[in-house]
Amino acid sequence: MMLARGLGFCSVPDPFVARGFVGRREPAGSAQAGRIPPGQHLVKDFPVLSAGPTPRTPLQKWSFRIEGLVKEPASWSWTDFLKLPAQDFVKDISCVTKWTKLDTRWRGVSVDVLLEQVELDRRAAFVTAFSDGGYTTNVPLPELINGQSFVAYEYDGKPLAPEHGGPARLVVPHLYFWKSAKWVRGLRVMERDEPGFWESLGYNNHGDPWKEERYTGD
Amino acid sequence: MTEAKGDDLVLDGNAVAGTLAEIYGDDMTTVLAECANCGKVDHVGGLLAYVRAPGIVLRCTACQTVMVRIVQTPNRTFVDVRAKRMPAAPRT
Numbered sequence: 001m002m003l004a005r006g007l008g009f010c011s012v013p014d015p016f017v018a019r020g021f022v023g024r025r026e027p028a029g030s031a032q033a034g035r036i037p038p039g040q041h042l043v044k045d046f047p048v049l050s051a052g053p054t055p056r057t058p059l060q061k062w063s064f065r066i067e068g069l070v071k072e073p074a075s076w077s078w079t080d081f082l083k084l085p086a087q088d089f090v091k092d093i094s095c096v097t098k099w100t101k102l103d104t105r106w107r108g109v110s111v112d113v114l115l116e117q118v119e120l121d122r123r124a125a126f127v128t129a130f131s132d133g134g135y136t137t138n139v140p141l142p143e144l145i146n147g148q149s150f151v152a153y154e155y156d157g158k159p160l161a162p163e164h165g166g167p168a169r170l171v172v173p174h175l176y177f178w179k180s181a182k183w184v185r186g187l188r189v190m191e192r193d194e195p196g197f198w199e200s201l202g203y204n205n206h207g208d209p210w211k212e213e214r215y216t217g218d
Numbered sequence: 219m220t221e222a223k224g225d226d227l228v229l230d231g232n233a234v235a236g237t238l239a240e241i242y243g244d245d246m247t248t249v250l251a252e253c254a255n256c257g258k259v260d261h262v263g264g265l266l267a268y269v270r271a272p273g274i275v276l277r278c279t280a281c282q283t284v285m286v287r288i289v290q291t292p293n294r295t296f297v298d299v300r301a302k303r304m305p306a307a308p309r310t
Contacts, residue, residue, distance in 0.1 A: 049271050050268060051271040052275060134284070198289070200298075201289045202294070214291075217293075
């Protein structure tokens with residue numbers, strides 16, 4: 001029989017700290033310092049974090065869908081998605097595991113462009129991004145629009161690598177990077193907020209790095 | 219043990235034995251856990267462990283369904299057990 005010794009919900013030491021996990025630390029110049037949120041450190045590499053196996057959906061089977069509180073759901077094949085108006089984006093990104101990477105270069109489709117293809121229900125207030133592998137994350141609808149987020153399929157001038165979420169990932173650069181769902185396959189528009197994979201287990205529901213909204217209650 | 223699966227870094231459940239022992243107060247690696255999706259039964263120490271993430275995720279070796287999630291914050295530890303047979307984490 002197992003013994004419970006009262007350690008069920010307590011603070012325990014970090015079990016793993018690997019260089020690939022935290023990234024290679026770089027000193028920040030004074031011009032850069034103002035772009036690094038509190039509690040973060042600068043990295044030059046691009047650490048890979050993943051809570052599961054890397055999906056490898058063939059592009060001919062890939063699609064992106066907007067569903068939920070819309071008059072008619074919209075869906076794009078990979079070929080159709082690439083025909084949508086695309087933009088280049090240069091953004092700073094911050095991971096809740098405390099690394100920040102400046103001037104990341106992406107190409108993709110603004111969520112504004114995607115939402116232009118559907119008629120939103122007047123109750124639409126929240127979005128759940130869903131991905132291959134079952135990952136979900138939630139973002140208030142107003143924080144995805146007006147140029148604040150995009151679905152990227154290129155990084156640094158090359159197709160987005162699978163370990164970084166390719167063929168396509170949501171990028172919401174003003175929130176911690178767990179909100180930028182890798183392997184994204186669609187957006188579900190909802191009336192009520194629904195905590196996602198990490199938000200339902202101790203991570204902050206909002207995730208603003210400038211407010212250090214890391215954990216529930218921050 | 220570290221096992222390369224494509225470009226993923228996958229450990230096994232033994233790699234998080236210490237964390238599980240702190241949560242449960244006992245060694246959990248020999249406890250049996252049954253996948254709620256496919257029914258595969260494994261020792262917890264044999265599950266796939268993903269630790270390069272905001273938390274620890276243990277998955278089924280057959281279908282890779284999530285069986286356990288653990289998040290450690292500065293103030294508390296959150297545990298979500300989805301596997302059958304495996305006991306829920308004790309609360310204090």
